[in-house]
Amino acid sequence: MDNQAAVSTRAGGVLAATCISTLVVNANTSAVSILLPAISEDTGTSVTTLQWAVTGYSLVGAAVIVTSGSLGDVFGRKRVFQLGLLLFVISCVLIALAQTGGMVIAGRVIQGAAGATILACGLSLLSVANDGEEQLRAVSLWGAAAAVGAAAGPLLGGLLVDFTGWQGLFWIDAIVAVLCMVLTFMTVSESRDPNRPRSIDYAGTVLIAATLTPLIFAFTKSGDWGWLSAATLGCFAVSIAAGYAFIVVEGRVAVPLLDLALLRNRVLVGSTIAILIGAGTINGLMYLLSLYFQDPATLNFSPLEAGLATLPATIGLVVVAPLVPKLAAKFGGRQTIGVGFLLTTIGFVIVGFTEASWEYAAFLLPLVLIAVGMGLSNGPASSAATAAVPQSQVGGASGVSNMARYVGAAVATALAATIYGTVIANQTADGAAQADALASGLAGAAWLMAIFSFLGVLMALVMKRHRPPAGTLDDAAASAAAALHTLPTSATAGVGTGR
DSSP states (O other): OOHHHHHHHHHHHHHHHHHHHHHHHHHHHHHHHHHHHHHHHHHTOOHHHHTHHHHHHHHHHHHHHHHHHHHHHHHOHHHHHHHHHHHHHHHHHHHHTOSSHHHHHHHHHHHHHHHHHHHHHHHHHHHHHOOHHHHHHHHHHHHHHHHHHHHHHHHHHHHHHHHHOTHHHHHHHHHHHHHHHHHHHHHOOOOOOTTSOSOOOHHHHHHHHHHHHHHHHHHHHHHHHOTTSHHHHHHHHHHHHHHHHHHHHHTTSSSOSSOGGGGGOHHHHHHHHHHHHHHHHHHHHHHHHHHHHHOTTTTOOOHHHHHHHTHHHHHHHHHHGGGHHHHHHHHOHHHHHHHHHHHHHHHHHHHTTOOTTOOTHHHHHHHHHHHHHHHHHHHHHHHHHHHTSOGGGHHHHHHHHHHHHHHHHHHHHHHHHHHHHHHHHHHHHTTOOHHHHHHHHHHHHHHHHHHHHHHHHHHHHHSOOOOOOOOOHHHHHHHHTTTTOOOOOTTSTTOOOOO
16 A cells, blocks of 8 residues: 555554544434433432533533644544543443442543543544645534434434433444544544643643532532521632632643633634524523423323434434535524524524423424524524634634533523422422422523523624624534534634635
8 A cells, every 4th residue: 555545544544543533422412301301200200410421411511622633633643542532431331230329420521531632632633634725624524423313413422212212322433433433543643733842731620610519519408508698608609619629730731721812802802602502592492392392291202202302403403504514604603603592592582482282393493493593693602702713722712612601501500400490399398399490490591591582692792793704614613503502603713715
């Protein structure tokens, strides 16, 4: 085999390993909410407690997503990518064998670290294995695989619950991850960044977790403790103290997790807030609908039916997103983001009027509005994050926006779950029927999501103008993946116009 053919083979191996792994990770992540009622019934753990299987994953992902990329740059991207796959296999086996909800949650926490590592190092491997147009094509395919995985996850999870039990998803994912490890070993070459300092911001990673954990714990337990109780206020105090310590540490370390200078960039800050709101509201919605649709007192859907019922939100977002770059190029990124959040707000407001008598058809319009709105806001916001900074800061800006997705998902899901559970408990205590209490819980959480989405509209109004992408095929793929990961677009500094 000549050298050119060998290079082509290695690039193909990297593409296959990274695309398959990101598809599996994102499908697994989006499927878990559908599985929670089945896991609850099997383990005897309340769905309220199992909420940590969702928020714990996002919390750890937020802390690890940037650090894992740094570890790959210093110690070898292939090595750290393989470690991420190994952790993913271990977590899947742990969850599949779990007899208690605590084991499921522990497995998901490990999975949060594994998933973030696979995504961060996989994208790095893909970028260094290709150049120019081939790099854009490979990254675009990676983004498309991520989007397909996220859209297919709830349906796949629901299907497997009916045929294999909820454990089937994790056994299959473990097998696929092992195959990816073998493929990576055989076809992927090791790579490092020789120019990067070897310093790793471990303290920043710990402080991110220390900031988010008590915050989410306070949200989760506030219904039992009371918002003004000593325990709740104590959790908030610890979170604030850890957040302050994080800022101090980031200003002193050689290679910070977060370059504080980036926070002076209004476009980057605005786009990061938009990404955080978008990721938070869509994750909160999917968590709530997965529970509401399957509850015997409401629609009493099977897991498969619930997975099918969420398709308008997941597939709708993926279908709309590739069309968005051309709209942003024509009408402006800020305008597109603002209209997107406006549609999302309207969708959540409609859900805010949920009644126990609603059939599934009543949810279709708001789901479509939310999906279209998310598609309109995610792509331009993600593009703006990397377009607003010089080429030397693109990696840092991407890291900030990717961390924001995990933070938004963790915090918003915890808040939505808290409101949902608190309203249901209060309504039940007042003598309301179970179906009415559940509808009121969903409505209350939806109003919170509507407020968050409307803040996105206001943010778009004050956000500075930025250069939108040209609307190429690569831009369309980046937009489709924008709900999951920030990818470069034709507007990014140092990136060509693409195809």
